Amino acid sequence: MPKPVYVFSSGRLGRQANTIVLETSEAKKHLPVEQVSELYLFGEVDLNKRLLEFVAQKGILLHFFNRFGYYVGSFYPREHLASGYLTLKQAEHYLDTRKRLDLARRFVEGGLENLTRLLRKEGAKGHQVDKALALIKESLEQVPHAQTVGELMALEGRSREEYYATWAELLGEEWSLNRQRRPPRDPINALVSFGNSLLYTALLAQIYQTHLDPRIGFLHEANFRRYSLNLVVAEVFKPILVDRLIFRLIRRQQLNPRHFLREGEGIFLSEHGRKLVVEEWEKSLQATYRHLRLRRSVSYRTSLRLELYKLEKHLMGEEPYLPYRLR
Template sequence: MSTYFLSLRIKGFGNTSLFWGECWMAVKSGWWEMKRSLSLKEDDYIPLTSALEVLYCPRNFYLRYVEGVDVKDWKMERGKVEDEQRRKTVYIGERVQRRQMRLVSDKLGISCLIDAIEDDGGKIYPIEFKTGEVSNRLYDRAQLCAEAMVLEDVLGVRINKGYIYYAESHKRIEVNFDYKLRQHVMEAIELAHDILLGNTIPPPLDDERCRGCALVNVCLPDEVTKLKSGYDKVSAYTMPVLWRERILYVDDKWAKIGYKKGRFIVEKGSGEVFEIPCEAVNQMYLVGSVTISNRALSSALRRDIFIAMFSSKGRFEGMFIPERNKNIDLRVAQVLFCRDEGKCLKVARSIVYGKLANMKTLLLRRNRNLGSKRVLQSIKHISALLKALKSKDSFEEILGIEGEGTREYFSAFGDLITVEGFDFERRSRRPPRNRVNAMLSFGYSVLTAELVGIAHAVGLDAYIGPYHRSKYGKPALALDILEEFRPIIVDSLVLYMINKGVISLSDFDIQESPQRFVFLNESGRKKFIRQYNSRMNSLVKHSLFGYRVSLRRILETQMRLLGKVFTGELSEYKPYRAR
């Protein structure tokens, strides 16, 4: 504390008047009680701007501060640049402004960065700089008042007013720190500390405020409210429709990826070069012998770009993951949940239900014009399994139902293929023995890679899942979510590409020894990825929530909802079901 005090005085601030007679205000507004009851350590001090988030929405505070959700917002980025420019001491006539002062208050348990502290002939005022036009926002006034209260604690002075400078209006507005405003600040800070101590996420607002909230895709106010209320509540806001991901897919022998001035430079084996701005890429898929420079790699990771590596035969090998989410509590909750067999069983049943229901939907859809009796028989069998699943209460029984349903589904799958040369009798995985299996395997690999990336992006561990628990060394959580999406994303895409002639026999290579192995060659993989990406970005009507959204966004939402089951915010996991 004294360090701040001394530095303020030495660097040109005049004497300050003490306010012993005013201590009644501090006592009345609860400072001392709060500090005593919280017994805060310095590590528990909350940055002021975070604490005041509770004025807008307590859940927003929890997500940003406790869960560490970091959503880039252009306004904040711009603010940062301006902050850099402001860092100096300014003399305005008799007044001295010390800019960008970082202070902490033991009494309030908060830290803050004050834009400027002005010394006007010995009188001290906090000043805030805002980029917009003059406004009477409570948040702005509360922030300034809280800064004054921190200064009072540090300097031992009484500060009755401060100023907010609005850059667009070029106006400096005086704010008086009356009892009501101080009380408001105290309540906000106390609530922030209470939320931290309780470590429980506050319920979503699910009202007009959510429309302009940058965290809406992470918080899922509409979805959580609906799932908790049994779908009774009407949506208060509309989900953003556009959600496009751009994949840089490089599958060219000896291609090299470099970086120069904000662009990825891809040099193909043939010497041909093309460039792409880094901002135009969200994910990178590198296949076979493609190499990437250290600069390109770190530039990608800095921009939150996931890099998935595949073997030259299309097998998912691993991933470079940006250091994006540091929410330890969520991972601890995930581990504890996945150690509880009873809880895992409930989720496993839902996952298998979603998978079988979506298999049935795909068979129904694709058989509409074909009218195959074999397919109708499988649909009937899967319907019976779905009914039986509800009463199963052991992992063995659930696995048994899943195995039986999957065998039944694939026994009918071949009937949905109408093009010669693409025979399919049953699923063969390692290695795929025919073209259809080669496409299915490649598709599942790509989707698994995407789900591993999503799991990490939302703060979960991709290797710990409630259903594929026993799969040592496998991305169990990604495989869990994969189950309900296999039929409606990959299987459906494979049928489309074959039946519409998008893929041909020449898009495959066959290796006969030591055993038969069929795989998509370079041109086949490129065609597949193009179709896959356009399918993932296509908009569908969400079966649970009713809004139109991309399949890619649905994957992420399901992963986040499962995360909320891990933390206990939701009591059950609802799988996504295609209509």
């Protein structure tokens, strides 16, 4: 089964017969194309049009990150599963205020519910999280009454801010989190930003395997510059995949100051730190659990795809979308 490949080395990517070749100053590495689903490029890599044509033909996505680990963008091949019918349905649900608001409520509710379940598990361990739980419960009660997407995003933002305020209690004062974007000013912000980028790109790869259009989301405004559907679905999975990963890395003391570096006003994961996080991230996506409805074990990577299938059914009027819940 094809898997993501993470490239940290600098060099040149090319095609040789039916193989992707990474050539560095030290060696050549051959990647059989049938074993690659997407390439994460962290190193300084040169490539040419011939390679892009090859990976487009094979449906392989390329995700580019700069030297600080910032997500730069993706090469998203022409949609081979695109459905005119489903694209129209997706646009219809975005343009129809009532339908968009209904879906937006479902995504926000799913994300807040997973924050609640994660905090309850932490509370059962003796952590003081009652204040955050109370505020998130209040937000959940207001979700059905929100009249605009902006109101929903405000409820989600306020709840997440209160949730992040508990991290000093959950992880220790040195890991207290006051959420910042670019550039991150401390290690915990660098971790959150990098983890979120990994989730966004993992979802983008799964969207490519469906009939959905990644440019049409239901929380963020559609524009000419970015994908938005992956950002919406990510709200449901951030507590489950990104936040729990960060908790494990810190509590197991797998991360320390040498995994971070300062550049200008920002602090970023070092190459060694990014490799460590990526390795644990892949373990998280490959981990399995028993799916109650399917009655079989599935991986969390498969769960991302199943979530998108549920969204497709909602758009086609077959079955209302119900977000994944942390068990």
